[in-house]
Amino acid sequence: MTSEFTVQGRPISELADEFGTPMYLYDGDVLRDVYGSLRARLTPELDIFYSAKANPNVSVCAVLRSLGAGLEVSSMAELITARRAGAAVQDIIFLGPGKSVAELRACAEAGVHAIVCESLEELELVNGLGLPRPVDVMLRVNPSFTAKGARLSMGGKPRQFGIDQEVLLRSRSFLRSLPGVRVIGVHGYMGTRILDAAAIVDNTRGILNAAEELSAELGFELSTVDVGGGIGVPYFDNEKDIDLDQLAVGVNAAVTDFLARNPGRRVITELGRYLVGWCGTYVVRARYVKESMGEWFVVADGGTNHHMAAVGIGSFVKRNFPVRSLTRYTDPELRPYNVTGPLCTPNDVVAKQVALPEVRPGDLLGVERSGAYGPSASPGLFLSHGYPAEVLVLDGTAHLVRLRDTVDDLLNKQLLIAL
Amino acid sequence: MTSEFTVQGRPISELADEFGTPMYLYDGDVLRDVYGSLRARLTPELDIFYSAKANPNVSVCAVLRSLGAGLEVSSMAELITARRAGAAVQDIIFLGPGKSVAELRACAEAGVHAIVCESLEELELVNGLGLPRPVDVMLRVNPSFTAKGARLSMGGKPRQFGIDQEVLLRSRSFLRSLPGVRVIGVHGYMGTRILDAAAIVDNTRGILNAAEELSAELGFELSTVDVGGGIGVPYFDNEKDIDLDQLAVGVNAAVTDFLARNPGRRVITELGRYLVGWCGTYVVRARYVKESMGEWFVVADGGTNHHMAAVGIGSFVKRNFPVRSLTRYTDPELRPYNVTGPLCTPNDVVAKQVALPEVRPGDLLGVERSGAYGPSASPGLFLSHGYPAEVLVLDGTAHLVRLRDTVDDLLNKQLLIAL
Numbered sequence: 001m002t003s004e005f006t007v008q009g010r011p012i013s014e015l016a017d018e019f020g021t022p023m024y025l026y027d028g029d030v031l032r033d034v035y036g037s038l039r040a041r042l043t044p045e046l047d048i049f050y051s052a053k054a055n056p057n058v059s060v061c062a063v064l065r066s067l068g069a070g071l072e073v074s075s076m077a078e079l080i081t082a083r084r085a086g087a088a089v090q091d092i093i094f095l096g097p098g099k100s101v102a103e104l105r106a107c108a109e110a111g112v113h114a115i116v117c118e119s120l121e122e123l124e125l126v127n128g129l130g131l132p133r134p135v136d137v138m139l140r141v142n143p144s145f146t147a148k149g150a151r152l153s154m155g156g157k158p159r160q161f162g163i164d165q166e167v168l169l170r171s172r173s174f175l176r177s178l179p180g181v182r183v184i185g186v187h188g189y190m191g192t193r194i195l196d197a198a199a200i201v202d203n204t205r206g207i208l209n210a211a212e213e214l215s216a217e218l219g220f221e222l223s224t225v226d227v228g229g230g231i232g233v234p235y236f237d238n239e240k241d242i243d244l245d246q247l248a249v250g251v252n253a254a255v256t257d258f259l260a261r262n263p264g265r266r267v268i269t270e271l272g273r274y275l276v277g278w279c280g281t282y283v284v285r286a287r288y289v290k291e292s293m294g295e296w297f298v299v300a301d302g303g304t305n306h307h308m309a310a311v312g313i314g315s316f317v318k319r320n321f322p323v324r325s326l327t328r329y330t331d332p333e334l335r336p337y338n339v340t341g342p343l344c345t346p347n348d349v350v351a352k353q354v355a356l357p358e359v360r361p362g363d364l365l366g367v368e369r370s371g372a373y374g375p376s377a378s379p380g381l382f383l384s385h386g387y388p389a390e391v392l393v394l395d396g397t398a399h400l401v402r403l404r405d406t407v408d409d410l411l412n413k414q415l416l417i418a419l
Numbered sequence: 420m421t422s423e424f425t426v427q428g429r430p431i432s433e434l435a436d437e438f439g440t441p442m443y444l445y446d447g448d449v450l451r452d453v454y455g456s457l458r459a460r461l462t463p464e465l466d467i468f469y470s471a472k473a474n475p476n477v478s479v480c481a482v483l484r485s486l487g488a489g490l491e492v493s494s495m496a497e498l499i500t501a502r503r504a505g506a507a508v509q510d511i512i513f514l515g516p517g518k519s520v521a522e523l524r525a526c527a528e529a530g531v532h533a534i535v536c537e538s539l540e541e542l543e544l545v546n547g548l549g550l551p552r553p554v555d556v557m558l559r560v561n562p563s564f565t566a567k568g569a570r571l572s573m574g575g576k577p578r579q580f581g582i583d584q585e586v587l588l589r590s591r592s593f594l595r596s597l598p599g600v601r602v603i604g605v606h607g608y609m610g611t612r613i614l615d616a617a618a619i620v621d622n623t624r625g626i627l628n629a630a631e632e633l634s635a636e637l638g639f640e641l642s643t644v645d646v647g648g649g650i651g652v653p654y655f656d657n658e659k660d661i662d663l664d665q666l667a668v669g670v671n672a673a674v675t676d677f678l679a680r681n682p683g684r685r686v687i688t689e690l691g692r693y694l695v696g697w698c699g700t701y702v703v704r705a706r707y708v709k710e711s712m713g714e715w716f717v718v719a720d721g722g723t724n725h726h727m728a729a730v731g732i733g734s735f736v737k738r739n740f741p742v743r744s745l746t747r748y749t750d751p752e753l754r755p756y757n758v759t760g761p762l763c764t765p766n767d768v769v770a771k772q773v774a775l776p777e778v779r780p781g782d783l784l785g786v787e788r789s790g791a792y793g794p795s796a797s798p799g800l801f802l803s804h805g806y807p808a809e810v811l812v813l814d815g816t817a818h819l820v821r822l823r824d825t826v827d828d829l830l831n832k833q834l835l836i837a838l
Contacts (some may be wrong), residue, residue, distance in 0.1 A: 053763060056803050059836040066838045074763055077803035077829045084835055096802070098706045098718040098761025119709045119718075121780060142711060152765050158714035160759040160767075167710075192764075287517045290538045291586075292561060295577035299517040299538075308798065340579040342517025344472060344493055345611075346571050348579075361540060376803065379727065381795040383515070384475050384496035387832075394836060403832045410496045413806075413822045416503060417478040417813060419485045 005326050007393045012283065012326045015398055016364055019389045021285040022302030024374055026401075028063060028394035030279035031371070035067050038274075041248035046255050047268045049093065051229070052078045054272030054372040055280070059392050059401040061085035064275060070113075072226075072270045076103050079110070089113070093226065093268070095140060095187065097160045105129055114138040114224060116187045118162050120174060127180035134182035138224060141165050141188050141214065145206050149199030150191020150230060161189070165210060172218045185224030185266075186211035192273070193232035197243045201250030203228060208258040208267075225258070226268040227251075233277035233369050235309075236319040273372040280371025282307045283326065284350075286363045287342070296337050298359045303341015303348040306388050308378040310350050310367050311341075318352040326364035328357040339365060343383050375402075386410050424745050426812045431702065431745050434817055435783055438808045440704040441721030443793055445820075447482060447813035449698040450790070454486050457693075460667035465674050466687045468512065470648070471497045473691030473791040474699070478811050478820040480504035483694060489532075491645075491689045495522050498529070508532065512645065512687070514559060514606065516579045524548055533557040533643060535606045537581050539593060546599035553601035557643060560584050560607050562629050568618030569610020569649060580608070584629060591637045604643030604685075605630035611692070612651035616662045620669030622647060627677040627686075644677070645687040646670075652696035652788050654728075655738045692791040699790025701726045702745065703769070705782045706761070715756050717778045722760015722767040725807050727797040729769050729786050730760075737771040745783035747776040758784060762802050794821075805829050 005012050007027050016023060039048065049070035052061055056078055061071060062085040070091035071082035082092050094107045095116035104122070107115045108131050117123050117137045126135050144165045146156030154161050163171075175183060188207035194200055207227040215222035234241055255267050284300035291297070304311040310321040323339060324330075334355040341348040350367060359365070380387035386405025391398050424431050426446050435442060458467060468489035471480055475497055480490060481504040489510035490501035501511050513526045514535035523541070526534045527550050535557045536542050545554050563584045565575030573580050582590075594602060607626035613619055626646040634641035653660055674686050703719035710716070723730045729740040742758060743749075753774040760767040769786060778784070799806035805824025810817050 053802050056800075058830070058833045062835060062838055075803045077805070077826045080826060080830065081803070081833075084830075086838075096761055096763055097759065098720060100706065100720065119707045121707050121709065154763075154765055158712040158716075158757075159765060160709075160711070160716045160718050160757070161763070161765070163709075164711055287519065288538045288540050290540065290579075290582075292579070292583055293577040297577075297579045299579050301517060301519065338577075338579070340516065342515055344515055344573075344580070346573055346578060346580070376800040377798050379796050379798050381475075381799065381806070383472050384494045384500070384795065386496070387800070392836065399834070399836045401834050401836065403834070405832070407496045407499060409832070411477070411499065411503075413824070413828070414477045414500075415818070415820050415822070416481060417811065417818045417820065419481055419505075 004329060008396045010393060010396070010398055012364060015391060016283055016285065019391050019400055020404060021283055021364070022306055022388040023283045024370070024388060024390040025281045025283050026060060026279045026371055026390065026392040028392055031063055031276065032067060034278050035064060035069065035275055038244065039068065041244055043252040043255055045259055045267060046251065047266060049268050049270040050275055051270050051272030052081060055276040055374065056081055056376055057390055057401050058084050059399065060276060063394065070268065076106060079106060093138070101125060108135040114184055116140050116226070120163060120171065123178055123181055127178040129180060131180060134180055136182050136184045138185040138187045138226060139163060139168060139183060139214065141168055141186055141210055143188055143206060143210050147190030147199060147203055149194050149196035151193035151232065153191045155188060155190045168214055169217050175218055175220065183220040185222055185226070186214055187226040189228035190230060192230045194230045195232045195234060195239055195242045197247035197250065200231060200247050201254060204251050205254045208254060212262065222262060222265060224266040224268065226270060229269050229271040231271055231274035233273055233372065235321050235369060277369050277372035280374060282310065282367040282370040282374060284365050286359050286361050286365060289359050289361055296335060298337050298339045298365070300339060300341055300350065300365060302388060303350050304343055304378065305341060305380055305382045305385050306375050306378050307350065307367060307370060309373050310370065311348060318349060320351045320354050321370065322368040323351040323354050324366055324368065325357050325359065326366045328363065331357050333358065342385065380405070381410065384410050423748060427815045429812060429815070429817055431783060434810060435702055435704065438810050438819055439823060440702055440783070441725055441807040442702045443789070443807060443809040444700045444702050445479060445790055445809065445811040446698045447811055450482055450695065451486060453697050454483060454488065454694055457663065458487065460663055462671040462674055464678055464686060465670065466685060468687050468689040469694055470689050470691030471500060474695040474793065475500055475795055476809055476820050477503050478818065479695060482813070489687065495525060498525060512557070520544060527554040533603055535559045535645070539582060539590065542597055542600055546597040548599060550599060553599055555601050555603045557604040557606045557645060558582060558587060558602060558633065560587055560605055560629050560633065562607055562625060564625050566609035566618060566622055568613045568615035570612035570651065572610045574607060574609045587633055588636050594637055594639065602639040604641055605633055606645040608647035609649060611649045613649045614651045614653060614658060614661045616666035616669065619650060619666050620673060623670050624673045627673060631681065641681060641684060643685040643687065645689060648688050648690040648693070650690060650693035652692055652791065654740050654788055696788050696791035699793060701729065701786040701789040701793060703784050705778050705780050705784060708778050708780055715754060717756050717758045717784070719758060719760055719769065719784060721807060722769050723762055723797065724760060724799055724801045724804050725794050725797050726769065726786060726789060728792050729789065730767060737768060739770045739773050740789065741787040742770040742773050743785055743787065744776050744778065745785045747782065750776050752777065761804065799824070800829065803829050
């Protein structure tokens with residue numbers, strides 16, 4: 001945002017009036033800058049794929065696609081989103097531990113770059129699709145090594161994801177028995193919300209090494225390696241930005257070394273949160289400001305129902321996302337506020353004891369760094385308020401990219417029994 | 420359910436084939452039994468209102484309405500649901516800490532029994548609606564006493580809910596200054612998931628006493644008291660059913676004592692989870708069964724995205740809802756399984772190390788006691804799988820009461836910018 005309360009020169013208050021609140025506001029300049037800054041540092045030999053699950057909005061996907069990102073998708077709707085966003089099939093991969101046969105068939109028929117298979121059973125399902133040509137798949141490996149520095153580990157532990165490296169190494173004859181499947185590569189994803197560059201570099205080298213080992217042991221031609229991603233966005237006071245230069249130097253060296261040994265291969269890193277997290281602000285309007293037993297509460301028009309990550313349901317220690325007033329400049333008289341949503345649960349606390357300039361009813365507040373895992377990762381039907389509007393500001397123009405749910409949207413899918 | 424794998428004689432496997440999985444399956448007999456069993460124990464002088472937020476499906480609301488329940492609602496969509504479900508306006512109350520002016524106006528114009536006001540500001544907003552007649556409101560009090568035995572406290576602490584009892588006691592002249600508002604009563608809600616009957620009885624007496632005090636001090640005619648509710652459903656191994664007889668004896672005595680002192684008043688208890696929790700089963704189908712590093716995983720076709728409560732996101736200790744096979748009878752050879760959904764997060768674990776008979780791909784599993792805070796309290800758009808079907812079996816007939824989201828449903832609200 002270029003000034004305190006504007007996005008690309010558009011006053012946020014005007015956008016809030018035009019599109020209503022609660023609203024997710026995406027700054028296209030930030031979206032481009034984050035991508036461009038990373039792209040410029042990474043070797044051009046490393047493809048960046050965007051994990052659509054982080055923000056599946058078709059226009060957000062389209063912007064990243066227009067910048068050169070491939071799309072990593074995990075459901076039928078995400079696959080269709082990727083196509084609508086302009087992704088070529090060779091720049092789409094599909095992963096997820098629980099794919100349906102319909103999803104597998106849609107991927108195979110579309111001819112995506114690869115289905116990332118996460119179990120031996122899934123390989124058998126793909127083999128059984130009965131397509132005229134073998135289907136290109138990558139093997140998702142659950143490596144024998146563990147990720148350091150990840151907030152959530154997807155690999156190196158007992159997990160629903162991928163196939164244990166030890167199991168894969170024994171699967172040469174099994175893979176040979178699947179004429180409908182062509183293994184083209186290996187995928188590894190170690191964990192998420194990593195803010196330590198060295199951990200990303202270690203993971204990258206570890207997956208590349210595992211891919212070479214698996215290719216040699218299993219006897220398939222290695223065309224593609226997806227080294228995962230997992231770069232985090234610092235949300236809380238105790239978190240710091242990842243060192244992007246250190247990351248790039250280490251990852252580039254790992255990729256260059258790998259390609260020197262294995263020329264002509266495609267190497268992919270997949271990123272979700274990092275690419276879209278920074279660009280988004282969840283904008284709410286204060287409806288009520290009140291004191292209760294010595295604490296001040298701002299009751300806003302949105303909360304858990306749209307931004308569960310900021311609320312952090314179930315955490316024992318509430319940690320605050322960056323929250324600021326979008327109406328009043330910071331002054332020396334900051335007060336500690338609990339910012340809540342409109343729900344009837346005491347867990348609906350967007351920020352606890354956060355220092356803000358005086359908040360009055362009607363003020364706008366923004367929860368920042370909220371472009372990833374926002375509405376789509378939140379219980380938008382809770383208390384039947386529905387999902388919020390999403391607005392993307394691109395080249396100075398604000399575009400509505402997701403319509404706010406209406407009452408009819410919420411009720412039309414329900415059927416009333418005659419009693 | 421009348422036998423192991425049927426609901427009212429309908430095999431669950433047939434329902435799963437007919438309506439698909441994942442599916443929420445509601446047993447109308449259980450829904451009626453739970454209500455009837457409570458209703459029979461409570462004095463007829465105590466009205467039962469159903470908190471629609473626990474399960475806002477219009478047909479679920481209609482069944483409870485047909486049994487005599489009033490409706491407690493918290494959003495425009497819930498208000499309309501209550502009307503569609505057949506609730507008379509005098510049997511509807513509206514509460515919530517962050518009501519919009521549009522919601523307040525809709526309630527006032529419809530003439531609901533009361534708007535439960537949660538702040539002095541809200542009382543001013545209601546006063547300012549400019550209706551021809553004063554609007555009936557209840558005051559939600561945040562009492563000076565604390566609830567015992569509640570898993571989440573809504574009162575007796577600094578909270579966004581209600582108005583501190585001490586503040587209310589000083590508000591006589593403020594209330595007099597609001598000619599557009601008629602205070603008809605008091606509402607208190609102390610906490611949720613209470614499994615200790617004595618705590619419910621204490622809360623009931625406490626709210627009734629607070630209501631009498633507030634009426635006397637503030638000089639309004641007390642017509643209605645809502646004593647809250649908060650009866651829990653035992654989900655975990657260490658939890659036991661509430662003692663309903665003990666609860667009824669204590670609550671009935673409290674209400675009878677109150678009515679002896681205050682004849683002709685309306686007393687309401689509002690219940691959500693307790694009324695609908697028992698009747699619901701979340702039915703998923705196993706897609707993959709695999710071993711990873713010594714643990715067995717069932718990857719099912721639904722998880723966090725539809726049943727966040729069972730997943731318990733963010734809890735440090737994973738506790739399992741009751742989960743059972745709906746395909747294979749329990750045998751002596753139980754195995755410990757991790758039951759996961761199809762999402763790409765290691766948190767998507769419906770049950771951890773739960774003992775089940777052997778699970779094979781295609782088997783049905785049921786997460787029981789799941790009629791409350793299911794799909795509407797879950798991030799149904801996560802990974803763009805969409806919300807599941809909901810089926811209510813009533814008098815032996817299975818009714819689809821919520822259509823499964825289609826891919827078009829998920830994408831039609833998004834807008835693609837031309838780039």
